[in-house]
Amino acid sequence: MRHIDSIAAAASRIDAKGWSEGAGGNISLLVDSWDSKTVEGKAFPLSWDASSLEGRMVAITRSGGRLCDVARAPEREIALLRVEKGNARLLWGLEGGGRPSSELAAHLMSHAARLADHPDHRALAHMHATHLIAAGMLWSEDERSFTRMLWSMCTEALMFLPDGVGVLPWLPCGTDAIGRLTAEKLAEHRVVLWQNHGAFASGNSLEDALGLAEIADKAAELFLLTRGGGARTITPQQLGELASALGISPKEGWL
Numbered sequence: 001m002r003h004i005d006s007i008a009a010a011a012s013r014i015d016a017k018g019w020s021e022g023a024g025g026n027i028s029l030l031v032d033s034w035d036s037k038t039v040e041g042k043a044f045p046l047s048w049d050a051s052s053l054e055g056r057m058v059a060i061t062r063s064g065g066r067l068c069d070v071a072r073a074p075e076r077e078i079a080l081l082r083v084e085k086g087n088a089r090l091l092w093g094l095e096g097g098g099r100p101s102s103e104l105a106a107h108l109m110s111h112a113a114r115l116a117d118h119p120d121h122r123a124l125a126h127m128h129a130t131h132l133i134a135a136g137m138l139w140s141e142d143e144r145s146f147t148r149m150l151w152s153m154c155t156e157a158l159m160f161l162p163d164g165v166g167v168l169p170w171l172p173c174g175t176d177a178i179g180r181l182t183a184e185k186l187a188e189h190r191v192v193l194w195q196n197h198g199a200f201a202s203g204n205s206l207e208d209a210l211g212l213a214e215i216a217d218k219a220a221e222l223f224l225l226t227r228g229g230g231a232r233t234i235t236p237q238q239l240g241e242l243a244s245a246l247g248i249s250p251k252e253g254w255l
Helices: 002-016 104-117 130-137 143-153 155-160 176-186 206-226 236-246
Strands: 026-031 043-045 057-061 078-084 087-093 123-127 165-168 191-194 198-203
Touching: 002 026, 002 057, 002 123, 002 206, 026 104, 057 087, 057 104, 104 123, 104 176, 104 198, 123 206, 130 143, 130 191, 130 198, 130 206, 143 155, 143 165, 143 206, 143 236, 155 206, 155 236, 165 176, 176 191, 176 198, 191 206, 198 206
Parallel strands: 165 191
Antiparallel strands: 026 057, 026 123, 043 087, 057 078, 078 087, 123 198, 191 198
């Protein structure tokens, strides 16, 4: 039950943080094999070119499901799909009916974008990270300055997010359009903020992806706790010293 347990653990972790109110949040994982017997089932049409993922299998949480229920009923809350020409074929899960997450476009497009330059990439998680959303509401859509603010809040932000945090303006969710834009951002960044909505995080595992989201959210929380209070933040010079000491290469021109 390796993959199922990983998805269930990630779902419970997101829920425990209060980042998945109602049916909020979704998770996907690229897999080469599956924990249980697979059977070809319903095909879900894809309205975009997913040819770079053709033949790949992806497990994703279902549309309208609650992440807090994944551990209790994974066979209902998870869909294992195989990407085909123009379709995503159900191989396991969605017992009782239903559809894959409404953000299937964002997940598949983003998997393709990350894999192009990062062959070890496997996981994506979308969650409503409270502090990151709130900080984005107080900031402009300038992702460079937003990232510099996060870096200045705590040492770990630069250490683990040297490629910065991408930022998208508010857009209707569940569309091919937000999927394409998210994929473009994730080609450069491992975490992307959807303003007034949530965040996407990528990684070689779900644990990796969620760890990055937690670091970004912690930096945002520190910003919210200290803004307007003359807080002592990490200076650009100190960030440069940190990068040099640890051999980190921040996104060019952002430091």
